[in-house]
Amino acid sequence: MELKHKNILILGLGISGVSTAKALNKLNANIVISDKKKKDELKQYIDELRDIKVKYVLGTNDVDLDNDNIDLIIKSPGIPLNLPIINEAVERGIEVITDIELAYRISSNQFIAITGTNGKTTTTTLVGEIFKKANRACHVTGNVGVGILWELVNSNEGDIFIVEVSSFQLESTKYFKPKASVVINITPDHLKWHGSFENYINAKKKIFANQNKDDYTILNYDDKLLRKMSNEVCSNVIFFSQYSELEKGVYVKDDNIVVNDGKRIEPVISCSEIKIPGRHNLENALAAVSVGWVMGVELKTIANTLREFEGVEHRLEFVDEVNGVSFYNDSKATNPDAAIKAIEAIESPIILIAGGLDKGNEFDEFINNFNNKVKELILLGETAIKIKDTAIKLGFKNIHIVENMKKAVEKSYELAKRGDNVLLSPACASWDMYKSFEERGKDFKIAVNNLRRLNE
Structure with a gap:
């Protein structure tokens, strides 16, 4: 072009x-x-x-x-x-x-594209670390880091681009064709933007729309929507699963991640050795292993990366412990499903800080997944009343509405006892109060650091 x-x-x-x-x-x-x-x-x-x-x-x-x-x-x-x-x-x-489409058109480089409602950034970053450890020249970009085009015009011909792509970016693609595409999961999100869940799904599908038999499409077998979607894929489908043994693919067997090429099963790593916590991060790890495998990275290299990878800022990030109370920053949880996964990953009792921009999501499932782990709910932002009303309707009444993050952190500490975990997992976007989820997470960390200074 x-x-x-x-x-x-x-x-x-x-x-x-x-x-x-x-x-x-x-x-x-x-x-x-x-x-x-x-x-x-x-x-x-x-x-x-x-x-x-x-x-x-x-x-x-x-x-x-x-x-x-x-x-x-x-x-x-x-x-x-x-x-x-x-x-x-x-x-x-x-x-x-979008810049993703333009980058593809002006480049001869290989692209690995990763999308999903949740887990995109962690999976993309983890894949990047796997390739770096394998000494494969790569650039981690797209919806994470610096913009893709500037990276591209300063790259070498053989470099691989590992690209996090959102539904917003995919919606405007036409010819974009990655060598390997990944869809980690799909749950309702950005419904106001796309107009419907169907439109949101169709945007995500564009990640594999142009792929052919020379390419790979990696899908989460545990997601029934994605399993059904595999019938629309024209490339080589590779499934990954936490719960099912697959005839071919990457899955968990006897608490180990294994790769099955259809002929033999090879162990990769014990799940207990993976450094990033939670079932949702096991899902991300399975997706990353799948990418490394189909792209020819040695399984030993993939395993070593998983043992060392500590995760990404604002994704279930441990911030500090103040007098026996632990604080976790999961500001990237910008929808209910992401927050549910954080609640599942953190030990109880939890004091949960939530709320933010209203994207049209409902919060019934979010509240129903407290499962006696959440003992107090602190709300702020545009959705505070909406979440409060849903919680009360479902029988949860330990609710506190605050004006800002500083007061949310102070209130959480006031309510906490030694051994409690304070979790910022908003279940909402940040744009009602912040420019980005990163800014929101940093505000939370500043408030926690100030709390520590006051209690030293």
Whole structure:
């Protein structure tokens, strides 16, 4: 795909927008950037592009497509497809894609793409560590780390790209075809954005839509939706499972992860040796083992990585212990299913901090999975009343609503006894109070650190 002297509009100036702009500049494209935020709100990103010639249209997305002779639009993942500027572009035959799609089109590198409602970042990072330990040149990117395009234009031809892809990114792909794709799980999420669970599922399916018999699609056999979805796959399907022995695939047998190639079964590692805790992280580990296996990494190397990998910040991250009370940061739990998995992974008794942006999820299953492990529920954010009403309806009444994270941490410590675990696992997105789940998690950690200082 030739980009030299093309007029390209980038919608959204965030991490991916900066990466895209820097890459397009290196490829000698003409760059227009539009963002609804104003210049003072975008200063840190604009500063990163100060040495690049860019035309900015800020505070609005009303770009004159004719005047700027726009040839292509690259939208940031968070930009919805129903914007008037996108509708106008489609009517005029101007293509609208994401950076993931563009990266694939301008590259000959192999891609490993990983998606799922939960576990994407941990699995992607773990796969990256496996490849690094195997001395395979790779880049861990996409919905994690720096933007993919800047990584790509500074890579070597044989490098492998291990890419975390969200439904937002997949929705705008057309030709994207990874060598190996992974769908870890699918549960309802981002329903307001996609309009329905069916639309959300269809976006996820695009990860394997263009794959063929030379490629691999790795699916969670324990997820009935994914098991059924395998009938739509045209590549080599590899299943993984925590609970079923498979004729071919990666699964747990006698508390060991094993690989079955259809002819013989080879042990990889005992589940007890895996460093990251919880059944959901065993699911992530099985997915990562599957990727390493189909891509030819030695099983010994995969096992050694699993013994050493400590997880990712904001994913069931142990923060500190204050006078016998342990604090865990699981800010990445941006939907009820992710929070349920965190509750399952942490020992009781739990004091749970939850709440945030309302994405349209219901919280009945979330409350029903407390299973006498959660003794107190502290709520904040936009969904606080919604979760409280659901909890009361289901018979859980130890509920406290607070204004901010500092007060949530202080209240949790006030309620806690020695041996209790305080778990931040919001079951909601962060955007009602924070710019990102990372910022929310860091605020939690700051509050815990302040608590420690006050109690030393």
